[in-house]
Amino acid sequence: MHSNMKTLLEQMRITEMEIGARKRLLEFDDQDVAALLRCRDHIERRLDDIVETFYGIQTSNPDIASLIGDSDTLERLETAQRRYIMDLFSGAYDLEYTNNRLRIGLVHKRIGVEPKFYLSAVYLLHRLLVQNLNDTMESGLELQRALLALDKLIYFDVTLVFETYILSLVSEIEAVKNRTEEYARALEETVAMRNGQLRTDALTGLTTRRYLNEALQRTVKAAQRRSEPVSLIFVDVDDFKGLNDRRGHAYGDRVLTELGKVLLETARGEDTCVRYGGDEFCVLLANSTEEQAEAAYCQRIRRLLAERLPEVSISMGVVQTGPDHFEDADALLKSADRRMYLNKSASKDVAAG
Numbered sequence: 001m002h003s004n005m006k007t008l009l010e011q012m013r014i015t016e017m018e019i020g021a022r023k024r025l026l027e028f029d030d031q032d033v034a035a036l037l038r039c040r041d042h043i044e045r046r047l048d049d050i051v052e053t054f055y056g057i058q059t060s061n062p063d064i065a066s067l068i069g070d071s072d073t074l075e076r077l078e079t080a081q082r083r084y085i086m087d088l089f090s091g092a093y094d095l096e097y098t099n100n101r102l103r104i105g106l107v108h109k110r111i112g113v114e115p116k117f118y119l120s121a122v123y124l125l126h127r128l129l130v131q132n133l134n135d136t137m138e139s140g141l142e143l144q145r146a147l148l149a150l151d152k153l154i155y156f157d158v159t160l161v162f163e164t165y166i167l168s169l170v171s172e173i174e175a176v177k178n179r180t181e182e183y184a185r186a187l188e189e190t191v192a193m194r195n196g197q198l199r200t201d202a203l204t205g206l207t208t209r210r211y212l213n214e215a216l217q218r219t220v221k222a223a224q225r226r227s228e229p230v231s232l233i234f235v236d237v238d239d240f241k242g243l244n245d246r247r248g249h250a251y252g253d254r255v256l257t258e259l260g261k262v263l264l265e266t267a268r269g270e271d272t273c274v275r276y277g278g279d280e281f282c283v284l285l286a287n288s289t290e291e292q293a294e295a296a297y298c299q300r301i302r303r304l305l306a307e308r309l310p311e312v313s314i315s316m317g318v319v320q321t322g323p324d325h326f327e328d329a330d331a332l333l334k335s336a337d338r339r340m341y342l343n344k345s346a347s348k349d350v351a352a353g
């Protein structure tokens, strides 16, 4: 058996047993085989005539004519049609016969022959065969048997052709489904990547301002449940523009990165360190009063920074909310920023003497 033939039959799960079962469903038996075989010579004598009439009628329909296309294709189709007609009366309705019908189904689907055209062609061929058998055979039981057997065999073939249509459609749908899933996965990855970039500041690795509000709400809610205070530190580098101008932008970046590290090292797991924008940072401290934030955090931040970047100074503003009354996120941010600004102004005044 040819290997392609094996796969097509395997794909359709058609075995000798399955063919037998299908024949039984249509009550197609040895008597039918014999009846068809007896017609063989009659049909063979009229073969050219039948095929010519068939394609004469088919090509008179402009839709079918355009499906067929050129005269080479027509010739190939005529040859295939001759073979098929002789197959119908060959008496051998086995795996090879079945595979040929499956192949016809696939070819029809591939070149876009719609079921209505396929079925009308089957109808036409059936009509021409019946007409020729009526003309050439004596009327009687034998002819009746042959016509009934032909009906059964054509049902057998049409079923196979339609099953390949369906199989082919299902695999097209599967392919589209796979492509859609692939596209959705790629899209999800892109979105996840973008979200990741937005959630984390690329330079310092701290949380971005976009997620500060989310963190504030989460921390304040937890603090409300536990009646704990929350503190927010607003941090701003002094004269960062001057540092950038004097020492270059790359140095400025290093200052921001180092400050980010210091903030992270100082904070605990439940705290949130945010790059608010430019040279401004926030640290959100869970379960911390303003005094604790000043004493434990602000001092440590200053000490670490002095060790690592002695030429850089920062200003900080600390505010507390809770445990009895909690301010909303915006108000908390505004007052921390104001405190930082007041502290910065005070130290500028001191520096100015």
Ligand SMILES: Nc1nc2c(ncn2[C@@H]2O[C@H](COP(=O)(O)OP(=O)(O)OP(=O)(O)O)[C@@H](O)[C@H]2O)c(=O)[nH]1
Pocket: 203, 236, 237, 238, 239, 240, 241, 242, 244, 248, 249, 250, 251, 252, 253, 256, 277, 278, 279
């Ligand atoms: N190197 C570097 N510079 C940045 C970055 N983002 C913002 N800047 C610069 O940071 C500077 C912030 O300047 P200002 O807002 O005037 O603040 P300042 O110079 O620190 O002044 P004061 O806050 O009054 O001390 C601007 O010159 C920005 O261009 C960054 O990612 N890297």
